[in-house]
Amino acid sequence: MNLHSHYIPIFALVGLLMSCASEGPLGPVEPVLPAVTPAYRTEVAPMFGVQFPSHFDAPHYDDRAQLGRVLFHDRMLSQNGAVSCNSCHIQSHGFAEPKALSQGLRQELTERNASHLANPGTQFAYFWDGRANDLTTQVTMPVENHVEMGFRSLESLVDRLRELDYYAPLFDEAYGDPQPSVDRIQDALSTFLECMVTCRSKADEALAEAMPEVWSPWSVLNGEIELNGLNSLERQGFELFHGNAQCASCHGGPHFNGWGLDFADIGLDESPSIAGQQPLNSGGFFGGWGPTAMKVPSLKNVALTAPYMHDGRFATLDEVLDHYSHGIQDVPALDFRLRDWNNASTGLDNGLVIDPLFPVIETGEAPPVRMNFSNEERLALKAFLHSLTDYAFVQDERFSNPFTQTP
Numbered sequence: 001m002n003l004h005s006h007y008i009p010i011f012a013l014v015g016l017l018m019s020c021a022s023e024g025p026l027g028p029v030e031p032v033l034p035a036v037t038p039a040y041r042t043e044v045a046p047m048f049g050v051q052f053p054s055h056f057d058a059p060h061y062d063d064r065a066q067l068g069r070v071l072f073h074d075r076m077l078s079q080n081g082a083v084s085c086n087s088c089h090i091q092s093h094g095f096a097e098p099k100a101l102s103q104g105l106r107q108e109l110t111e112r113n114a115s116h117l118a119n120p121g122t123q124f125a126y127f128w129d130g131r132a133n134d135l136t137t138q139v140t141m142p143v144e145n146h147v148e149m150g151f152r153s154l155e156s157l158v159d160r161l162r163e164l165d166y167y168a169p170l171f172d173e174a175y176g177d178p179q180p181s182v183d184r185i186q187d188a189l190s191t192f193l194e195c196m197v198t199c200r201s202k203a204d205e206a207l208a209e210a211m212p213e214v215w216s217p218w219s220v221l222n223g224e225i226e227l228n229g230l231n232s233l234e235r236q237g238f239e240l241f242h243g244n245a246q247c248a249s250c251h252g253g254p255h256f257n258g259w260g261l262d263f264a265d266i267g268l269d270e271s272p273s274i275a276g277q278q279p280l281n282s283g284g285f286f287g288g289w290g291p292t293a294m295k296v297p298s299l300k301n302v303a304l305t306a307p308y309m310h311d312g313r314f315a316t317l318d319e320v321l322d323h324y325s326h327g328i329q330d331v332p333a334l335d336f337r338l339r340d341w342n343n344a345s346t347g348l349d350n351g352l353v354i355d356p357l358f359p360v361i362e363t364g365e366a367p368p369v370r371m372n373f374s375n376e377e378r379l380a381l382k383a384f385l386h387s388l389t390d391y392a393f394v395q396d397e398r399f400s401n402p403f404t405q406t407p
Contacts, residue, residue, distance in 0.1 A: 029403045029404055030166050030403075030404075031070045031073070031074070031166060031402035031403050032402055032403070032404065033066065033070070033402055037062045037063055037066050037173075038062065038066075038397075038398050039062055040061070040062050040065035040066070040191075040192070040195040040398055041056055041061065041062070041065070041194075041195050041197075043197040043199055043200070044197065044199075045119040045121070045122050045197045045198075045199050045254075045255070056194075058191075059176075060173060060174050060175070060176075061191065063170075063173040063174040064174040064175075064187060064188050064191040064192075065188070065191045065192045065194075065195050065398075066170070066173075066174075066192075067170045067171065067173070067174045067188040067192075068188035068189045068190070068191050068192025068193070069192050069398070069399065069402060070166075070167075070170060070402055071085075071185060071188055071189050071192070072084065072085045072086060072089075072189060072192055072193075073085070073086045073401045073402060073403055074403065075087075075403075076160060076161075076164060077143055077149060077151075077157065077160075078104075078105040078143075078148075078149040078150055078151075079105055079149065079150035079151050079152075079156075080105050080106070080150065082105045082106075083103070083104060083105050083148070083149060085142065085189075086401055087102070088102040088110075088114040088148075089114060089116070089117055091394055091395075091396075091399055091400060091401075092304070092394055093116070093304050093305060093394075094116045094117070094118065094198075094300075094301035094302075094304035094305040094389075094393075094394060095116050095117035095118075095196070095399075096113075096114055096115070096116035096117075096304070096305035097113075097114045098306060098307070099113075099114075099307070099312065100113060100307050100311060100312025100313065101113060101311070101312060102114045102148075104145070104147040104148045104149070104150070105147075105148070105149055105150045106147075106150070108147045109147075110147055110148060111147075112127075112128050112310050112311060113128075113307065113308075113309065113310055113311055113312035115127070115128065115295075115297060116297070116298075116301065116304075116305040117193065117196050118196075118198050118255065118257075118298040118300035118301055119196065119197055119198060119199070119255050119298065119300065120135060120193045120194070120196060121135065121193065121194035121195075121196075121197075122255060122260055123135075123257070123260035123261070124260045124261040125260070125261055125263075125295055126138040127141075127295070128294045128295050128310045129294065129295070130263060130295050135190045135193060135194065136186045136187065136190040137186070138190075139186055139189035139190050139193065140154055140157075140182070140185065140186050140189065143157055154182045154185070155182065157182075157185065158180050158181060158182060158185070161180040161185070162179070162180060167180060171184060174188060195398070195399075196393075196399060197393075198300050198301060198390040198393040199390070200390045200391075200392045200393060201300070201301075201387060201388050201389050201390040201391075202229065202230065202234075202387045202388075202389075203229075203230065203234070203238070203384065203387040203388050204388075204390065205229055206227050206228065206229025206230045206387075207227070207229075207254070209228070209229055210225045210226065210227050210228070210229075211225065215253065215254050217238070217242040217248065218242070220238065220239065220242070221239055221242060221243055230384075230387060231383075233379060233380050233383040234380075234383045234384050234387045235384075236380035236383075236384075237380035237381045237382070237383045237384025237385070237387075238384050240377055240380055240381055240384075241381065241384055244371075245324075245371060245373070245377070245381060246337070246369070246371075247324075247381075249337045250262060250264050250266075250296045250335070250337060251296060251298075251299050255298045255300060256298055256299035256300060256388065257296055257297060257298035257299070257300075258296040260298075262295070262296040263293040263294060263295055263296060264293055264294065264296055264335040264337070264338070265292045265293045265294070265331060265333040265334055265335050266294075266323075266328065266334075266335065266338060267328035267329040267330065267331050267334045267335075267338055267368055268309065268313070268323075268329065268331075269327075269329050291333075292331070292333045293333070293335070294310045299385060299388055300388050300390065301388060301389055301390055301393065301394065302317070302385050302388060302389075303317065303385055303386045303388070303389050304389060304394065308320050317382055317385060318378070318382075321373060321378050321381060321382070324371055324373075325370070325371045325372055325373040325378075326370055326371070326372055328368035328369060328370075329368065330367060330368050334368060338368055338369050339366040339367065339368060339369060340366055340367050340368065340369045340370065341366050343366070343367060344365060344366035344367075345365035345366075
């Protein structure tokens with residue numbers, strides 16, 4: 001008997017398993033795409049006269065967006081084929097994940113909660129610490145993160161995509177050349193994200209009808225404009241949001257995100273900085289400078305994006321309201337907008353300096369603000385926040401997973 005005849009099939013099986021392992025737990029799966037590329041850029045996020053750099057007129061824009069859609073949902077963008085961008089940014093959850101922290105390619109936990117995606121093309125800073133200020137650069141940073149997707153270099157990703165047959169025709173349609181490259185991957189992904197426009201919620205439609213050209217919530221507060229598209233409780237919540245509750249002092253603008261460039265330390269019970277990590281943000285335009293300041297997120301689709309805060313500590317909107325009602329802590333770098341200056345023990349005559357572009361130089365003894373929301377106010381605020389849910393966006397086929405495998 002030739003013993004080698006028994007071992008060869010075993011070695012062959014081991015080799016086959018090893019080759020499959022390089023493709024990830026599920027292996028590559030062909031994306032299923034429409035025969036005709038859909039129009040991805042059909043809405044424009046309202047910015048009321050503010051212009052953002054864009055490449056909407058780029059050749060084959062929709063084909064680039066469709067390629068980006070495939071890249072966004074493809075698990076093969078992780079080193080072991082375990083996770084995709086969509087693994088942490090799930091459409092039905094407003095492109096967030098219903099977990100405090102996400103699991104990367106080896107099931108290690110990320111350091112921060114996965115930010116939801118709401119009009120990313122209108123923002124100036126990305127990630128909780130604002131370490132990226134360019135969407136094209138930001139889109140591939142998770143690919144090279146050793147916890148998230150694990151590629152040692154973007155060139156290694158390019159080599160991976162060359163081995164997957166379904167990418168050559170997609171790159172050819174998008175760029176007139178079947179070869180992937182780092183620049184093309186970044187362009188396609190950022191094009192897809194740029195098309196993620198959420199502006200069809202009940203509140204969006206009411207606000208667009210009431211304020212078609214100029215963003216002026218103050219005109220609603222003083223009775224010059226009626227929000228006919230909202231019910232009485234939602235209108236009360238809108239007025240609280242922009243009035244006594246002071247939510248809009250940070251979450252201002254038509255995207256409820258501080259116009260996409262605001263940061264704040266909101267007085268959580270421990271520093272927002274991760275132990276041993278030096279935050280990279282240099283502060284926001286309106287305030288919140290310093291290493292403990294986190295990006296002010298958009299509140300579009302906020303009812304779908306629990307849990308909340310940079311570390312996912314709050315499971316519900318009620319817990320968030322509890323924090324702003326009576327839970328803000330007197331941390332050293334607390335944003336000046338969250339201090340009660342009416343009850344400060346020092347004043348301007350005693351050297352208090354406040355500038356909207358810089359931190360409070362001397363806080364004196366101004367305590368954290370205490371909103372102490374009533375039950376009626378809480379119901380109104382929650383009603384307004386729920387009116388920001390864009391159900392069409394989270395069900396839009398253009399942004400859905402084109403692969404047969406589930407996320």
